[in-house]
Each structure stands twice: as C-alpha cells, then as structure tokens.
Amino acid sequence: MGARGVTASASWIAASIAYFRRQGEGRKVCVGFSLDLCYPGSMACDLRDIDPADLRLPSSRSSGADPVKLQRQMAIHGSSTSGMPPLLAYEGSDGALELFDGVTRATRVAKLLPGTTVQVEVMGKLKRPKAGNRRVGDSL
Amino acid sequence: MNPVNLLDPLLSQIDEVRARCPELRFGQLIATIAMLAEDETGQSLWDIDDADFAAALERFAADLARREPG
16 A cells, blocks of 8 residues: 555545544544545445435435434535545445435435535445335435 | 344344444444345345344445455
C-alpha cells in the first residue's frame, strides 16, 4: 500500500469520526467503518456508486426511513454527503440492491440531492429477486 | 420444535458478529440475519429452524469477515 493510500485512509477516518460524532454516536463505530475502507488492496470490497432512490428498502423497514430520524439527520447534515460511510446492501438475484444499513442516509440524499449517487457496499448475493420491494424513491 | 438446542452457540455468535459491526442496532442485525435466512429457505422468520437461522448468521459473519483487512 502506498503513502497516498495511507493519506486517503487517514482523512477518511477523520471524516467518518466527525460524521458519527455529529450524530452522537461512538468513536469506536467510526474507526471500525473507516478501517474497513483503509486497505482496498487487501479485501474483497464491492463498492458501487448508486442513485439511492433506486435502492430497495428492507422488508422490515418497507415504510421507509423513520421520519423523526430523517428530520434530525437533515438538520445536522443538510444535503452534505461529506464523510458519509457507504450504505450496506445485499444484491438480489435480479441485481436490485436491498439496503440493510443506511435507509435514513439514502432517503436524505434521495430527497435533498435527487440524481446524486452514493457509495454502496454490496455484501453478497441473494438467491431471490428484490426488485419487487419498495424503493427508497417510493417512500419520499 | 428444534431437535438440538442451538441457543447458546447462536447467542455467542451473535455477540461476536455484533462486535464486528457495532454500527448496526441489535434489531437491524437480527432483521438482516432473518432476511438472509428467509432468502435461503423461502420461509418467514416465524417458521425458520434454529439451524437455518444459525446458517444465516454464519453467512453474515463470513460476509463481514471478508470486509476486514487480511
């Protein structure tokens, strides 16, 4: 890993810590997230740039983001995506991505920055299709 | 009815997985494992055997482990 990678990782850690601190979450959470992204050469990380409106909502959160949490994130972050950790998703057999972490972040970006892509980390493939699930864009 | 008591090892592994992804709320973690189990078996969470839930938990742990620096 080159020095450039180290520099990028350090700034990512700082941005992530700042992001979660603004949400009142712990430092340990931020560092864990960032370390995962520090060493792109040594892990099988499937990161994609996706329009958050196209992401599928988890079936246990099919109503969309919690409106109170969404308002809070909008008040804190506005339309900024700076330092925002990647959303986490699984890929259905039809290619549709189902979120399992980041529903509120996806909704905030889809609402305030329509058409803007965000980074999504795809954790693996599912056996069943997911395109039938409600989209984040359907919940706006 | 589950023929073998898998609860202790399940809870122990949930604890380990949770340490790997502290950003997930407990309910989110369980919902994600349930989604994987439902995807694998085609059954709803209510009907999933402990062994199938354990297999989904194992899969999620493996997916998380792949993200970590080697």
